[in-house]
Structure formats: structure tokens, C-alpha cells
Amino acid sequence: MSYAYLFKYIIIGDTGVGKSCLLLQFTDKRFQPVHDLTIGVEFGARMITIDGKQIKLQIWDTAGQEAFRSITRSYYRGAAGALLVYDITRRDTFNHLTTWLEDARQHSNSNMVIMLIGNKSDLESRREVKKEEGEAFAREHGLVFMETSAKTAANVEEAFINTAREIYEKIQEGVFDINNEANGIKLGPQHLPSNANTPSGGASASQGGACC
């Protein structure tokens, strides 16, 4: 299980929007219509390849229930990417996005890549949130947006991989200091110096600039 990088992801969003199903679809390529309520946090991992580099995605699937909020918040720290999920058939899950986003921004590092996901796109007949609304929200808050279906696997891979690609680009640009594990990126055993991704000394400076 050698990899060049390990990216930590968190999946957040209201309960029942399909966070665990998205994870299961991504890691096991299967769909489970009835899923136990997630307690605290569950984990999944999958290897992907970007630019010929093996990247291990370590996904922290958090509980959506309000009762777990204070606990799950403590897991945001050190995530490189976040999937913020709502259910297109439930308007309230869309309405809560702002709260989730504030929470995520407050408890994680500022460079975290956030992907907004409107899940259950297979249930077109029950749709309550238009795709345009999701797009608009994403644009307004600087997120990447996608509609997915954990059931049909539509866009599921893309959602995870595009997030990873965006993180990877940030690494290349030197926005992420990969030597700081608080950014949710770890160098894998496979990482060779010749991979030439180490941000230069200037990278941390540029990062500092971004933070301020």
C-alpha cells in the first residue's frame, strides 16, 4: 500500500443526505439502501492516481446528527478536502449549508478544498433543490459543485477525484505546505524526492500570505 501522498477528506452535511452511502459507493462501489446511523466518525480509504502519482484518500465520514456536532467538529482539523453534502430532495438540507460551511471554515485550515455535493440526483421526480441553486451557492462561496447519486454512482468518483486534483494542484502551486500535517496531507512511503513536489521555501511564505 505505497502511495506518494495521503489526503485527508471529511464528509459533512445533514443526517440522511447520503454521506456514508457516497463513501461506500466510492470505496466499495456498492450501494446500501439502508445504512446504520453513523456514530461519531467512520473511515474509508481508497487509492487514486493523479498525474501518475498514487494518492491515498483517507476519508472521515462524520455523523450528521445534531447531537454529534460538537464531536465531529473536532475531526475537521487537518483535513485537506471536504465534501459538503446536501440532499436535492430535501430543501432543509440545502438551507443548512451555510451553517455547515461556517463550521467547516472555522474548524479547519483555510486552504481546505470544499466540494459542494447535491446528492440523490437519481430522484429527479422528488427534487426540491434546483441544480442552478446549488451552482449559485457554490459560486457565491467559492466551492466546487457537483450533483451525484450514490445509488447510481453518477459523479461519485468524479467528486472525490476532482477534489483530490484540486488539492494536488494546490500542492503544486505551493499553497499547501506538505510538511505540515495539519494541512491534511502526508507524504507517503512512496514519495521520492525526485517527485519534485516539495514546495520551495517560498511556498510557506506564500501560504502565509494566503492566510492573511
Next chain:
Amino acid sequence: MSRSESDDDEFESADEGDESTDESCSADSEEKVLEEQPECMNEKEEIKQEIVDDKCDTPPAIIEAAKHSENLAIQVNCPDSLKELRKSEEVQTASVSSAVDVTVNSDIPNAGSLSEQKFTEDAKINQQKEIIPLLPSEIIATTDPEIESVNETAVSSEPLRENVIEVPPEIANKLSTTRTIPSRGKTRSKPSLGAKKLGLGAVKLNQTPESLIPALAKLDSKETSEGGDYKKTPELLASSSSQSQSDDGGWGWFAPPKSLMSSVSSITNTILSTVENGLNIPEPEDLAKEEMLYADEKHVEVKEHPQPKQPEPKQPGEDKPAGFTQLFGVSNITKFVESTGSSIFSTGLDTLELLGKKTINVLQQSDPGLKRTKAVLANPLHGSQDRPCLSQILREAKEKDEITKPESAQATASAQSVIPTLTSLFELHNGIVHLEALEMLSQQCQTRFAPQIRRLTSQRKAAVDEIAVLCSKTDDPEDNNCLDSDMIDLQALEQNLSSYFDRISLEVSLKKIMNAFREGISDSEDVDPSELYRRALNSLALVTSLAVEIFQKGAELTLMANKSPNPVAGARLEAETFQSVTTLLAAEISKLGSHHANQIIRAKTSDQTNYSTDIYYEASNCRSYLENALKLMIPVLQSRVF
């Protein structure tokens, strides 16, 4: 021999009066290069000769510029020679294979193109700045071996020798005139150039860029006479050692200084290539701007410094007998080296610092905390001579890397044949990430209640301390009656665990860990010991990961659970429960280890002892994972007291 020839070449070339002989010699070498280039495009020799060639080319360009525009204006350098210089640089770095190169190259994205670009920029900087002195030394370093091949026919070597004999008096004259006429920097570029070469960091950039253009044009037109002109560049060398030359009257004296020179030049080469390949080198444009700003100040320096420096070598030489001349040669050169070196260091210091940081980063990638590197470097068992240098370590690391690369490729290809470590299996089964999550919870609790701890009543404070003590120790499985038999009673285990958690009203799912135990103790039909061993490791790692998960989930549920009406007693009970769970699971895991070890022993193969011993060892490692998890529980449990 060849070395002295090349050096002599440079020394005499310092003398303007000798231009005719110089021209003939350089023409020789250039001709040869021209002859041989087409013949062996890919051969080393050819590249080497290119180096000779371009080394010959560059200095004239500089001189030209200096001469015709009475200043440095070295950007003027002809692009051809630049390209060749770059080539030669590549050869150099390849042959030197400096460790820092390895690091730096490997770190830079598109190392090739970047370093190339860097070099071009650096070449400009070099020429604009005091690094001119490096060029002669570079020439020595690179030409040493090459000249041999070039001068195989010794055609050019003969005139060289003659020149050497002729040069000294003239140089001596020149030196004395230089001394008597302090500020002639403008009319004659030589003294100032010499000063520059002596590494005073003096740069004359008092000419505007526009005036460079005509200089460039001149240069181009002068290309034909390059060979002759270039000879002036190394005048510094000549002047610095002219005294010894005149005393000795021959060229034999040169041998020791030369070896010094070559070692020095190799050092400077390393530094150069390091700097050139390094990241974050200040933009040449910026440097140039800076130079412009401070040009005037520096110009003053140029005039002042040559005086103390140049006469110095001369005086001792006059009084000393000829037998000491070798020493003077050495001391002169060391002075030159010192001053050159100091200028390199002063200007390149920032760059070097960055490179150092870079190197540390690279080292840390494969050696977190630099423990291993430090140990190797600081090993007192090694004598100071045996102690490996950083470059060696880096080179070795790279070699090792190259060896392990195909190995890891094989490993992934035939994962079956490789036995994974317990840690990797523990990671695979999400044990590590569960520990990580538990740690985050633990830290959060810690930070939350830390400020409140002083306000606690003594009773609660005692409870907090008690919890810490309780969870810091676990009963040794040897003392536990659980170990009465080596057999794992799955039913009893499940009952015990669930009764523990019931006591504190936590609904922890035991399904997964019970399945893992069940699977682990099922007899395997496999008889291959390595297969049994892998199975055992996997089973231990899985059970341990799930046990850690129980702690992590237990911590989450504990934090969410309603506090009992008596928080002190409640928290204590929770701590006791988790402590009992740890003891129980640790005991069962060592039983599981014994079970696997017995299976291997039963397989009766030659390597059974090693395998079974390893299993016992890994089982105890699993135990320490559990103990760590329990320790992480402490702040979580303590927070329940508040």
C-alpha cells in the same frame, strides 16, 4: 603536466604583450575541437573539448566587454558561449555528482529545464558580478583532464612553456606599475578586473544598459579574435602568483599550487552548481538593479582594495630565497582562494541558506526528525576521516532509493510473496486512523477543561488524578486469571465486554471484533509457515484495530452520554470500565498470538522458531496499541468529572 599547461596558458595570457603567442595556442586548441566535434558527437571527450572550447570563449567575451566598454557590462557575453557553458556545466554536475545536486535536482519540478534556466540566469549574474574569478578556476577544473586530450599532440604545449618563462618579468612590471598608479581603473581595466577577481565583490556597473548594446555588437564582430583576447581573463592568477614565477624562473614550481587550485576550483564548482541548481535564487534582474543602485559605492571599493591586496604577495617574495617560492605560491593562492571564497559566500549566503533548508526538508522526508541522519553524522565511532559527509549520505540515499524503487514495484506486483508489517496491516484495517481520531478527541477535551482544573473542588480534583493513574497502568496479563487457559472463550469474552459497557450504559457494537476473533482462532489448513505467519499478523492487526475502534467509539459515546447525577463516581466508574476492557482485550490478543504461534510450531518447519517468536513479539506490540488508546482516553474520562 597538462594542468600546468592550462594554467600557464592562463597566466601568460594575463600579459597583454603576449597576445600573439596566446592566440596561436588557443587557435590550436580551437582547431582541434573543430576537428573532433563532428567525429564523436556523443562521446565524452567531445563534450570535454567543448568545455575547453567554451571556457576559452567565455573569458574573451568578458575581456572584450571590459576592454571596450571600460566596465563589466558582462551581460554582453555572446549567447553561444553561454550555451556551451551550460553544456559544460551539465557535464560538470554529472561528473561531480554532488550530493546537493542530487537533492536539489530531485526537488525541483522539471529539474532539467529549471536548472538550465537557472544556469542561464546565473551565468549572467556571474558575469555581472564578482564571480568572474570563478571562471578561471572553473577552467582549471574542467580543463585539467580535458587538456590532456586536446594537447595530445603537444603542439600547443611547447609554446606555452616558453611563454611561461617569458611572462614573469612582465607581470612583475605590471604589478609594480599597478602599485604605483593607484587609480587607473578607468583607463586600464586590468587592475580593477584583478580586484574583482580577487573577490572583493567589487562590481563596476556604471554603464547604462544602452551602452551595452554597442559593446555587444563589438563583441560579435570580434569573435574571430576571441582566442587571443581571452587570455587576459586569468590575469589575476598570473598576478597573484607572478612573484613566485619570477623567482623560480620555471614552471615546475607550479605543481603544488595547482593541486590546491584544482581542489579549490572543485569546491567552487560544487558551490556554483549548487547555487545554480538551487531554488529561490534571487532574480538576476533584481541583483542587477541592486548593483546599479550601489554601483558608485562599489566602484570606490574597487579602487581602494587592489592596493592592499596586490602588493602584499610581492613583498615577502622579494626577501625570501627561491626555496620558499613554492610556499608563496601556495599562500598567494590561498589568499586568492580566501578572498574569492568570501565573495562567493557573502553574495551566495542567502542562497546557500535556502539550499540548506531545502536539504533538511529532503532529508526529513525519508528520515523524520533527522534522527538517523544525525546519528550517522555524529557517530563518535567514526573517526573524523571516516565520518561520511552529507553528500555521501544523500548519494547513498539516492542509490538506495533507486534500488528500492524496482523492489517496491515488484512488491506491488507480487504482493503475495511479501510479508507486510504489523504496522502496515494495522493501518490497512484503519487502526491508525482510529487512534488519530481518538487523539483529536483527547486533545480537544484536554484544551477544554485545562483552564477549569484549578477551580475544581478537591474531591473532583482527586477524581481527575485518580482517573489518570487508573488508565496509565494496565494489569499484566500474566497476573490475570484470564490466562488460565490458552483457549479463547469467545462467548465469555463477548459477555464480559458487553457487561462492562452495560455498566456505564454505552452501546458499543462488539459484532466486528467478535467476528475477527472468531476468524482468528479458526484452524487454518495451511501448512506453509510464511502463509501462517501472514495470517497471524493480519489477524492480530485486525483485532487490534477493532479494539482501538471500540475505544474511539467508546470515547465519542462517553462524551455524548448524559452525566450521572454523581459525576465523580460516574467518571471513576467509566475509567475503571475502560481499564478493565483494556486488560481483557490485551489478554485475549496475547492468547490469539499464542494460538497463531502454536499453529506455526505445529507446522514443524525449519523457520518456525523465528516466526513463532515474532508472533509473540507482535502480540505484545498490539497490547501497547491498546495501552496507548487507553491513555488517550484519560482526558475524555476526566472531562466527565467537570
